[in-house]
Amino acid sequence: IGFRGEIINMLINRFLKKISRWLQLRSYRKHMVGRYFITLPPGHPLDIFQEEFKNYDKKLPKLAAILSEKYKLSMSIVDIGANIGDTAVAMSDATSCPILCVEGNPYFLPILMKNIKEVSSEIRVINKFIGPKSTEGARVVTKDGTAHILRDVHNDTEIDKYATASMITYNEVISNNQDLPQVKLVKIDTDGFDFKIILDVFSDFKGDLPVLFFEYDPGFSPKPKINEAHEAHEATNALILAGYRYFIFYDNFGNYMRSFFSQSPQKEFIDAFTYLASTRDSGGGINYMDVCCFSEKDKDVFIRSVALEMDVKL
Numbered sequence: 001i002g003f004r005g006e007i008i009n010m011l012i013n014r015f016l017k018k019i020s021r022w023l024q025l026r027s028y029r030k031h032m033v034g035r036y037f038i039t040l041p042p043g044h045p046l047d048i049f050q051e052e053f054k055n056y057d058k059k060l061p062k063l064a065a066i067l068s069e070k071y072k073l074s075m076s077i078v079d080i081g082a083n084i085g086d087t088a089v090a091m092s093d094a095t096s097c098p099i100l101c102v103e104g105n106p107y108f109l110p111i112l113m114k115n116i117k118e119v120s121s122e123i124r125v126i127n128k129f130i131g132p133k134s135t136e137g138a139r140v141v142t143k144d145g146t147a148h149i150l151r152d153v154h155n156d157t158e159i160d161k162y163a164t165a166s167m168i169t170y171n172e173v174i175s176n177n178q179d180l181p182q183v184k185l186v187k188i189d190t191d192g193f194d195f196k197i198i199l200d201v202f203s204d205f206k207g208d209l210p211v212l213f214f215e216y217d218p219g220f221s222p223k224p225k226i227n228e229a230h231e232a233h234e235a236t237n238a239l240i241l242a243g244y245r246y247f248i249f250y251d252n253f254g255n256y257m258r259s260f261f262s263q264s265p266q267k268e269f270i271d272a273f274t275y276l277a278s279t280r281d282s283g284g285g286i287n288y289m290d291v292c293c294f295s296e297k298d299k300d301v302f303i304r305s306v307a308l309e310m311d312v313k314l
Helices: 001-027 046-052 059-070 086-092 109-117 168-177 196-206 231-242 266-282 295-308
Strands: 029-033 036-040 077-081 099-102 124-126 135-143 146-149 163-168 183-188 211-216 244-251 256-261 287-297
Touching: 001 231, 029 046, 029 086, 036 086, 036 109, 046 086, 059 086, 059 183, 059 211, 059 287, 059 295, 077 086, 077 168, 086 099, 086 109, 109 124, 109 163, 168 196, 183 196, 196 211, 196 231, 211 266, 231 244, 256 295
Parallel strands: 077 099, 077 183, 099 124, 183 211
Antiparallel strands: 029 036, 135 146, 135 163, 211 287, 244 256, 244 287
């Protein structure tokens, strides 16, 4: 009876916890990020995730701090897919360098503006999506605190379901903000457009490469046609050709997985791709990874970032 009672209590506690979280997600609420309180809209799970997963969304502020120390604040950060500004606020807590928030979702924009208002005058907002060219009328769908651009809209009736937003190229973002220091860190988190952005932007980069932090989730990309490479493979090959050689993998909860240096790191990315495909098809594991990429000039930042992870006490 005692064992059975424990099982019943456990199930009741789980049920009550789910109800509590469901009620919590239904409202606007405050959540502390670094020294600042930000507003979370209904459905945005950041507070729940950070309560349960202590490293969630915590790596970029540390990386920004290391980079700003190296470059003596003579640097800028580009946050592509800024969402409600939570990452920008977290990075502002770690560095005072300028941050360009690129966010095209009209649902997130007023919350983003509210969240950065009292944080720093060094945060600028570009209310557009990054794309291959400047266009109007991109279609965006928002759900559970994330948003993504629709790649295929099949008819006019379907179009009416979604919000619209305009697009801007990465080069236009940079040219429109030439008064700022050189970009040393780029974060991309666009729920499905990350590889497309990498292919449009970083394949053309030469020389002074910024540190790149992006979401590695091949499941968002459309399936390739026969005899075509997957977008994830094309994007990582573009990064390698551009000159990225040092890499850190984190799981989708922000936990350090591994780091490596290679002149030809394609195999490591193929292994990651295969693992994520297996978890989608068979269950278990993690949903996606975050990847941080460094060129030779920021080898020291890579080494220091890894050393901080290795210093974790078990």
